[in-house]
Amino acid sequence: MNVIACAKLVPTGTPTLGPDHLVVRSGVDGALDPGDEYGLELALQLTEQHGGDVTVVSMGPDEAGQALQRALAMGASRGALVSDPSLRGADALVTARVLAAAIKRYPFDLVVAGVESTDGYTGTVPVTVAEILGVASVTAVRRLEPSDAGARIERMTERGYDVYECPLPAVVTVTAGAVEPRYPSLKGIMQAKQKPIDRPSLQDLGLSDTKATQTVTAVKDAPTKAGGEIVQGDEAVVRIADLLAEAKVI
Amino acid sequence: MAGAWVFAEVTPDGPHPAAFELLTHARSFDDDPTAIALGPGATAAAADLGAHGAATVYASDDPVFAEHPGRPAAHVLAGLIEAEAPDVVLFAQTYDSRDVAGRLQGCIGSALMGNATSIADPRHARAEIFGGTKIVDVELAGPAPTLILLRPKSIAAEPTGGTARIVPLEAEVPEDERGARIVERHEEAASGPRLEDAKVVLAGGRGLGGPDAFAMLDELANEIGGAAVGASRAAVDAGWVPYSYQIGQTGKTVKPEVYLAAGISGALQHIVGMKGAKRIVAINKDADAPLLAMADLGVVGDLFQVLPALTEEIRRRKGS
Numbered sequence: 001m002n003v004i005a006c007a008k009l010v011p012t013g014t015p016t017l018g019p020d021h022l023v024v025r026s027g028v029d030g031a032l033d034p035g036d037e038y039g040l041e042l043a044l045q046l047t048e049q050h051g052g053d054v055t056v057v058s059m060g061p062d063e064a065g066q067a068l069q070r071a072l073a074m075g076a077s078r079g080a081l082v083s084d085p086s087l088r089g090a091d092a093l094v095t096a097r098v099l100a101a102a103i104k105r106y107p108f109d110l111v112v113a114g115v116e117s118t119d120g121y122t123g124t125v126p127v128t129v130a131e132i133l134g135v136a137s138v139t140a141v142r143r144l145e146p147s148d149a150g151a152r153i154e155r156m157t158e159r160g161y162d163v164y165e166c167p168l169p170a171v172v173t174v175t176a177g178a179v180e181p182r183y184p185s186l187k188g189i190m191q192a193k194q195k196p197i198d199r200p201s202l203q204d205l206g207l208s209d210t211k212a213t214q215t216v217t218a219v220k221d222a223p224t225k226a227g228g229e230i231v232q233g234d235e236a237v238v239r240i241a242d243l244l245a246e247a248k249v250i
Numbered sequence: 251m252a253g254a255w256v257f258a259e260v261t262p263d264g265p266h267p268a269a270f271e272l273l274t275h276a277r278s279f280d281d282d283p284t285a286i287a288l289g290p291g292a293t294a295a296a297a298d299l300g301a302h303g304a305a306t307v308y309a310s311d312d313p314v315f316a317e318h319p320g321r322p323a324a325h326v327l328a329g330l331i332e333a334e335a336p337d338v339v340l341f342a343q344t345y346d347s348r349d350v351a352g353r354l355q356g357c358i359g360s361a362l363m364g365n366a367t368s369i370a371d372p373r374h375a376r377a378e379i380f381g382g383t384k385i386v387d388v389e390l391a392g393p394a395p396t397l398i399l400l401r402p403k404s405i406a407a408e409p410t411g412g413t414a415r416i417v418p419l420e421a422e423v424p425e426d427e428r429g430a431r432i433v434e435r436h437e438e439a440a441s442g443p444r445l446e447d448a449k450v451v452l453a454g455g456r457g458l459g460g461p462d463a464f465a466m467l468d469e470l471a472n473e474i475g476g477a478a479v480g481a482s483r484a485a486v487d488a489g490w491v492p493y494s495y496q497i498g499q500t501g502k503t504v505k506p507e508v509y510l511a512a513g514i515s516g517a518l519q520h521i522v523g524m525k526g527a528k529r530i531v532a533i534n535k536d537a538d539a540p541l542l543a544m545a546d547l548g549v550v551g552d553l554f555q556v557l558p559a560l561t562e563e564i565r566r567r568k569g570s
Contacts, residue, residue: 122364124352131356136429166430177487213361213392228546
């Protein structure tokens, strides 16, 4: 089973917006989005059990190479990074088009991604990629096993979970807690330096229009809530009960 | 007049409550919004959607939409959009609706905006980012319709008492375009009020140390009456409680009269889901926990002592 894992470089710490109203990504400390590590771990486990390779695909500034290095050190076989100045400020649609075009360059049975990025939280890019690729998708996956029909997948829902039968190839997003991401071993870190990272250009991908359709026109600080009172010790219990009584809920 | 459509999620209990909020958002710039309801119960849902302002409801009760979530709905929407040319389609920021929106974007190539909290017109909406610390105004270009995902509970649903015209949809979804199929459904037995509806929400985090400690919150909820128990993502990821408990960016948004957080430090991801609570109480042994700073009442202390003592105190007050 060949698996492609999507990876995103996100700023470590709270992201900031630059004067152009875009998230500052260059020159800040960044790391592989923790949410992507779950998909990557699932991909590694599947290929370890059933054979095949993991290719990790990313779009981002040159620094996104750091995220790829970590993924390679965890055990992915090769990386692909699409980096182009015109992609700065790319929206969900441009991102999905770029990822889909990059993914298509490799054979795959499964594409894995995080449920949503920890900086943007839109959470739609993987299914848009699936639509562009013309394949099935299941989001919020907590378990996946190959089956006769393709894959048997458990998806978390607001009320519990559903079991899916999913034809392959497919795109899935993997929830935190589905698997425990491994730490790269020293050997893995050394080996990662030898692994290939492809750098296809937008032209290689056959993409010309990468203009974002979303523009931030104004940014302001949200009103902060003034903190209340801090209490300790025996007083605390009485004060909480008083507050509940004041709110007329007891 | 801008043509606003609302994608109304249909659940076994009727329309998803967020659909009524979407109709209220839509009516701020379109007097006669249209709702699209797909799946078993869709036609029956039209009455409630009409009572919340939908002038027209496109409905199909075809089980294909429930058995194959996402893809068939997106393809049917794409066809309807081509025929009717709306200016904007509104979705709730839920797992199911955003899957439809993401698929639809792949079909029609329109702009898609997530996590919106309000909408001025089909091309302009507002969102809160970075855990609700910044407010951004966003302009959307590209082909119509724009696709905007609104966070649940960002507006109160307002009934209009109207009646919708129902347009039955004849949907033909080819076998090879259906995608993944649901073969089993598992629902956790729910007791007490829903998290989203409860007047009091008691939430536990990493500080509870394990699944057993949630029993303290259950007991307190029982004693208060009408309280629901939730959790932070950390407690859910650790497997202590199911995902249905999760409050935050990923998970449920709650706006109770009182929100009591026990052992939750207050990551931005959590704050997004509860900052609308009227009164916030936070219990944490770490005086630097960010949630203490935004609480109306912050308790620096051991939750293993405070929670049982609080249950006892409420019992005592009720008894007297």
